[in-house]
Amino acid sequence: MISSISAQYNLEYQYNLAERLFTAGDYYDAITEYKRLIFFDSEKKYSYEANFKIGQSYKAGAKLDESIKYFSIALQNSNERELEFNTKIEIIKVNILRRTTLRAFELLKDLESSFRTTEKRNKITYWKGWTYIFQNEWALASIEFQKLDNCKELINICEFVEGEKYSVLFAKLISYILPGSGQFYTGEYLSGTMSLAWNFLLGYYSINAFVEERVFDGIVISNLLWFRFYRGNYQNAEKFAKNKNNKLYNKQLEYLQKNFIGDKP
Amino acid sequence: MKNKIKYPIILYIALLFLISSVKGICQNNVSEINVLTLENRLMFGNYLYKEHDYLRAINEFHDYLRFENNDTIRFKAADCFHKMGRLDEAADNYKGLFFNSTLMSEARLAYIKSKFDERQFASFRNLVVQKTNFAEKYTHEIFRLKNITYLLDNTFLPERNEFIESFPQNYRTDIENFYNRKLHPEYKSPVYASILSAIIPGAGKIYTGNIGDGITSLLFTGVLSYLSYTNFDNDHKTRAWVFTGLAGYFYAGNIYGSAASAHIYNADVNFTYKSDLEQFLNSVNYFLPEFGFLK
Numbered sequence: 425m426i427s428s429i430s431a432q433y434n435l436e437y438q439y440n441l442a443e444r445l446f447t448a449g450d451y452y453d454a455i456t457e458y459k460r461l462i463f464f465d466s467e468k469k470y471s472y473e474a475n476f477k478i479g480q481s482y483k484a485g486a487k488l489d490e491s492i493k494y495f496s497i498a499l500q501n502s503n504e505r506e507l508e509f510n511t512k513i514e515i516i517k518v519n520i521l522r523r524t525t526l527r528a529f530e531l532l533k534d535l536e537s538s539f540r541t542t543e544k545r546n547k548i549t550y551w552k553g554w555t556y557i558f559q560n561e562w563a564l565a566s567i568e569f570q571k572l573d574n575c576k577e578l579i580n581i582c583e584f585v586e587g588e589k590y591s592v593l594f595a596k597l598i599s600y601i602l603p604g605s606g607q608f609y610t611g612e613y614l615s616g617t618m619s620l621a622w623n624f625l626l627g628y629y630s631i632n633a634f635v636e637e638r639v640f641d642g643i644v645i646s647n648l649l650w651f652r653f654y655r656g657n658y659q660n661a662e663k664f665a666k667n668k669n670n671k672l673y674n675k676q677l678e679y680l681q682k683n684f685i686g687d688k689p
Numbered sequence: 690m691k692n693k694i695k696y697p698i699i700l701y702i703a704l705l706f707l708i709s710s711v712k713g714i715c716q717n718n719v720s721e722i723n724v725l726t727l728e729n730r731l732m733f734g735n736y737l738y739k740e741h742d743y744l745r746a747i748n749e750f751h752d753y754l755r756f757e758n759n760d761t762i763r764f765k766a767a768d769c770f771h772k773m774g775r776l777d778e779a780a781d782n783y784k785g786l787f788f789n790s791t792l793m794s795e796a797r798l799a800y801i802k803s804k805f806d807e808r809q810f811a812s813f814r815n816l817v818v819q820k821t822n823f824a825e826k827y828t829h830e831i832f833r834l835k836n837i838t839y840l841l842d843n844t845f846l847p848e849r850n851e852f853i854e855s856f857p858q859n860y861r862t863d864i865e866n867f868y869n870r871k872l873h874p875e876y877k878s879p880v881y882a883s884i885l886s887a888i889i890p891g892a893g894k895i896y897t898g899n900i901g902d903g904i905t906s907l908l909f910t911g912v913l914s915y916l917s918y919t920n921f922d923n924d925h926k927t928r929a930w931v932f933t934g935l936a937g938y939f940y941a942g943n944i945y946g947s948a949a950s951a952h953i954y955n956a957d958v959n960f961t962y963k964s965d966l967e968q969f970l971n972s973v974n975y976f977l978p979e980f981g982f983l984k
Contacts, residue, residue, distance in 0.1 A: 438724055456745050463733050464724045640919075641928075644912055 435461060439470055442477065451481035471501040476511060479518075488522040509539055509547075516551055517689040525559045546572055553578065554689055557680075560673050562586045577684065585676050590665040599661035603654060606661020610668055619657040626650035727756055734762070743769035760792045761982050764799070768983060771803050779803045787822055795980055797824035801831050802977060810838035829855070833976050840871055840966055856976065863969060870962050879951040886947035890940060893947025897954045906943040913939055 442457035458474040458481070465471065475498035482491035492515055499511045512535055519528040532555065535548050553568035553575070566582035569575035590610050599606030603623035607616030630650045633642035680688060723729065734749030750766040753759070767782030780803045786796035800822070804813050817835045824831065836855050839846050846852065846868060856864045877897045886893030891906035913936035920929035 435722065435724075456748070459737065459742070459745070460724055460733055463736050464722050464729070641916065644916055648909070648912070 435465055435470065438464070439473070442474070446477055446481060449484075451484045455481045468501065472498050472503070472507060475501060476514070479514060483514075483518055483521075488518050491518050505539075509535065509544060513547065513551060516555070520551070520555050520558050520689040523558055525555050528555045550575070550687070553582075557582070557677070558689070560669070562589070562673075574686075577686070581676055581680065585672060589669045589672055592662055592665040592669070595661040595665040596658050599658035603657040606658060607664060610661065610664040612660075612664050615660060615664070619653070619660065622653045623650065623657060626653055727753055731759075731762065734765075738765055738769065741772075743773050760786055760790045763790075764792050764796060764980075765983065767796070767799065771799065771806070774806075776803050776807055784822075792982075794824040794826040797822055798827040798830060798977065801834065802975070805834050805838070805975075808841075810842040811844075813838055827978075830977055837970065837975065840867055841963070846872055860973065860976075867962075867966050867969070874955075874958050874962065876955045876958060877951040879948040879955075882947040882951040883944050886944045890943045893944070894950050897947065897950040899950050902946070902950070906939070906946065910936060910939045910943055 438457065438461045442454055442461055445451075445454035445457055455478050458478045461470050462474045465474070475494045479491045479494035479498060482488070482494060495511055495515045495518065499508065499515070502508045502511055512531060516528045516531045516535075519525070519531065529552070532548055532552050535544070539545070539548070549568050549571050553565045553572075556562070556565035556568060562582045562585040566579050566586065569578045569582065595606035595609050597606075598609060599619075602620075604616035604618075604620030607613070607619055626645065626649045630642055630646035633639075633645055724733070730749050731753045734746050734753060737743075737746035737749060747766050747769045750762050750769070754762055754766070763782065763786055767779050767786070770776075770779035770782055780800055783796045783800035783803065786792050787800075790796065801817070801824070804816055807813070814835055817831055833855050836847065836852055839852070849865075849868065852868065853861050853865050882893035882896050884893075885896050886906070889907070890910035891903035891908075893903070894900075894906060895903035913932050917929050917932035917936050920926075920932055
């Protein structure tokens with residue numbers, strides 16, 4: 425009888441084994457054991473927990489599509505409002521990570537209409553802030569975090585980014601007025617100088633041609649040469665501003681990933 | 690006195706028997722399943738296989754095969770490697786079923802398919818011609834695969850009728866269509882495109898279907914040439930040479946661009962042909978049978 429008991433591998437043991445692997449960070453084996461648990465769990469007693477943990481394991485392995493698949497299965501098996509809320513939040517977090525932010529906003533809106541307690545509302549606001557961050561809308565993220573207590577660090581970071589970032593529209597506009605100034609604004613001095621020089625030279629040739637009543641020459645030089653450099657000038661200013669902003673965003677996201685202690689996607 | 694001692698002992702034994710019986714019943718309860726029996730590992734492996742989680746399915750199958758010899762499971766493990774694109778391991782696993790196996794022919798066919806999937810078609814054709822470890826049962830299928838390789842690589846096509854007749858009747862029209870597309874691809878000649886552009890700037894690009902680019906080339910080269918002519922005519926030598934240089938630059942660029950455009954057009958023809966062919970072959974599973982034991 426003792427030997428028959430020791431040979432038993434009951435589902436609780438299986439669940440604990442999977443949990444141990446998950447806690448140890450051995451996500452590949454954890455997924456295998458959770459899947460085994462699901463397969464033999466004919467009463468679906470562990471359906472929610474196992475699918476949820478598979479979703480988390482896939483997320484840890486950066487397999488985000490698979491992660492959403494299993495979180496969605498967990499959601500179907502959640503029989504409590506609290507579990508439903510937590511699972512939806514996990515799905516939102518994965519959507520934030522894979523930058524499907526529109527989907528994240530849809531799900532947040534859906535949660536807002538279903539859960540009305542202050543605690544839940546605060547969580548929704550918090551993740552809305554994070555969604556804005558991943559959408560590079562740091563000012564809007566800051567507004568969301570300001571609605572909450574204890575989000576000082578996030579607000580500071582959002583405001584820092586908002587203060588440091590270059591205005592793409594401004595860079596483009598000043599380049600329309602004075603070629604090269606957009607590049608100067610973004611710190612690209614050589615490119616700005618070159619742009620200014622080319623536009624000055626070709627502008628001079630074009631205008632000179634019109635002044636000397638060589639209208640055809642004027643049209644051709646301005647269209648084929650000057651306007652091409654003029655267009656290149658403001659397009660470059662826009663590109664530099666966007667690139668510099670992206671660098672800033674990525675640096676801050678990296679900082680958040682490594683140093684921020686609170687909840688993050 | 691003796692009976693007084695006997696009864697409690699009998700009662701105790703009866704009680705023990707009862708407890709062990711109840712325990713025996715409980716063993717059938719879902720909460721006490723031994724999930725690691727060979728049978729259960731196999732069932733779980735098959736479930737993972739159906740879910741396309743091949744890597745985990747292989748682990749289950751291999752653990753099962755350490756204790757039980759089962760050709761179907763060996764085949765499934767090889768198939769998992771095959772489906773994951775680990776072709777060398779798939780081939781090695783198929784080889785294990787080449788002799789004394791009920792799935793000998795199927796394993797040899799699958800092995801041939803794994804070699805086909807390596808896309809080294811010249812060596813694949815040699816392998817088929819040599820008939821080493823050949824599956825006689827699937828001769829037609831294997832030679833059909835060999836014929837398919839002619840459609841996929843850059844060798845000459847075999848004789849038309851013999852080639853087309855190796856395929857099933859209801860697919861021969863499709864095959865003939867691919868045969869014709871391979872034999873007479875609708876390429877554009879880069880040399881011809883360059884010559885056209887040398888005579889009329891932009892004509893080569895129009896010939897390759899880039900009408901907008903062609904007209905732009907014609908306008909640019911024409912306008913710049915006209916400007917250089919009028920400037921020479923009016924004795925504006927410096928400007929005239931600048932425009933001549935620009936006109937020459939655009940003219941040369943237009944010839945080079947036309948040749949490049951023809952190359953791009955041809956690459957697109959090749960890409961569309963291969964993509965259509967692969968889509969068709971996948972839809973008919975390369976004319977290979979579906980094995981029921983894998984379902």
